[in-house]
Amino acid sequence: MATQHSRSAARLMMAPAVILLLGWMLVPLIMTLMFSFKKYLPLRGGDLGWIGFDNYVRFVTSSAFWPSVVATLAIVGGVLAITVVFGVLLALLLNQPMWGQGIVRILVIAPFFVMPTVSALVWKNMFMDPVNGLFAHLWKFFGAAPIEWLSQASLQSIVMIVSWQWLPFATLILLTAIQSLDSEQLEAAEMDGAPPLKRFSYIILPHLGRAITVVVLIQTIFLLAVFAEIFVTTGGAFGTRTLTYLIYQRVLESQNVGLGSAGGVYAIILANIVAIFLMRAVGKNLDA
C-alpha cells in the first residue's frame, strides 16, 4: 500500500544505500575532475596549485595520445569481431545434441574463470614465448622461424589473449539465445525452401540480434578498460599502449596525478562517444 506515510518511510530506509552509492560514484569522479585542473606531483613537490586546462592540453598534444586511442579501439574492435563471430559458431555447435554435452559446455566456459593476469602470463610464457613456447615448437616442427609474438605481432597477440578470455561469455549468451529459438520457425523455413545457410541468415541471425547487442555492449564496457593483459605481457610497448595504460603510466610511472586525471576525463569522453555510436548502431535491437 503506497500511502503517504509508507512512501516517506521507504525513502528514509533507502537513503543510506542511495547516499553510499552516490558517494561511491561521485567522490572519485569529483576528485578526478579536481586533480585534472591541478599541477599535482606527489614525489616532486606535491600539490602545486591550480593550472586551468594545461593538463588537458598537454595530454592531447602528447605524441602518445592518438596512438593510444587507436590501440584502444583496435583491441576493442578486434576482440568484439572475434568473439561475436566465433561465439555464434560455437553456440551453433554446442546447440547440436552430442555425447558429453554438459562437460563440453563447462570446458568452453572455463577460460572465463581464469584471472586476466594469470591467463595473460600463461599465454605469454607457455604459448607465445619465442624459445620455449608451444607456438614456437609448432613453427619449428614445420621448419619455419618462430614468431616473436609479443614484439612482432604485439597488438594481434593481445587481441588473441583477450578474445580467448571473452569468447566463453559471448558463447554462453548466444547459446541461451539460440536455445530460445522456436524450432517450428526453422521447420517452417525449411518447408518454405530455405537451405541451411539461408535459414541461418534469415532466421537464426535475426533471432540472435538482441543477444549479440547485449554481448557487444557489455564487452565494450570491459574491453575499454583492459589493463592486466597489457601490463604482464608487453608493458605497453610495441604499440599496445591503450588509453587506460597511458593514464596508468602518467599517474604512476611519471608520478603526475594531474595529467593522469585529465587523461581519465578523456577516457570517460571516449567511452561515451563509443557508447553513443553503439547505441545508434545496435541499440534499436533492444526495443521489443
Add this chain to the structure above:
Amino acid sequence: MGQIKLNQVTKSFGDVEVIPPLDLTIEDGEFAVFVGPSGCGKSTLLRMIAGLEDLTSGSVEIDGTDATTTPPAKRGLAMVFQSYALYPHMSVRKNIAFPMRMAGVDQAEQDRRIKAAAEALNLTDYLDRRPGQLSGGQRQRVAIGRAIVREPSAFLFDEPLSNLDAALRVGMRLEICEMHDRLKTTMIYVTHDQVEAMTMADKIVVLQAGVIEQVGSPLELYHKPRNVFVAGFIGSPKMNLISGAEAEKHGARTIGIRPEHIDVTGDSGLWQGVVGVAEHLGSDTFFHIHNTGLAETITVRAPGEVSFDNGDVIHLSPRLDQLHRFDAQGLRIE
C-alpha cells in the same frame, strides 16, 4: 494435383514404435482430418508427410511418385504450424513473400500473389506490420497466406486453431472450409477436437496409438462407428457405452446409444433414474442421470427446454433402432 499415399509407413523413436505399419490414401482435392486423443501420433504422421520426420520404414507417394527421401521443400506441400511459426523480425509482407523469395519467383509475380492472398485473407491493412503487433487470428491468417502463395499441391495444418479463443475458432473454421471450396486443393488437417473434424472433413481418419481406427465421412463415423473407441470419440456429448447385463440382453458385450437418441418422460420408459445435473442450454438440455440400475452414468440430450431439474426422477426410452452393438473385441456387430 495432390494425391498422397502412405504405404506400410512406420515410425519408431528408439525402441518405442509410435506408428505401426499404416496404409492410407488421400485423394486429390480431399479435405482429410486426422483426429485422435493427444499423443496418438497424428502430428507425427503429418510431419512424416511433410518430410520433417524421417520414416522408419515404408514409403510416401505424392502424385504417384515416391517422395520418401525428397526434402520437405521439394515436396510441393505447405504447412501451417500450431504456433504459426511466423518470422518475428519480418513484416507480414515479407513473411508471406519468404517462400517465393526462396524459390526465386520474380518481383511482379510476388507482388501479385501477395496482393491476392492479402485480399482473400483480409490482411491488406496489416501488410507492413510485424507479427508481434497482430492478434492471434490475424497471425493465423498470415500463416495461411504464407502457405497459399506457394500454390502447393496440398496444405498441411497442424492443430492450427488450438491457440485461438472459441469464437475466433468457429470463424476461422469457416474460412478454412471456404478456402478449400475455392482452391479445391488437397488439405490434411490435424486436430484433437472432434467437432472440428466433423464440421470440416470430407474424410476423417480416427487414430489411436498410431493405429487407424476408422476412415470415413463424418456421417459414416457418426452412424456406423467401427468400434467402441470411434463410437466414444465421435459425437458430443459422448455416446453412452453400457456393458454388463443390459448389453447381454441385446446380444453384445457393449451397447452404445447416443445422448440424442434417448427420449425422456416423467412417467414411463425402459430405464428409470435420478437427474444428477441438468444443463439448460436453451436449444438443448443435457441430463446426467444416476441410479438407473446400470453401472454407467447416462447422458441424455433433449431438444429444447425440458423442465426436469436436479434430483427429479426421470424415465428414459432409448430408440432401439439407433442402438450400436459391439462384441468382446470392441468391434461393431451389424
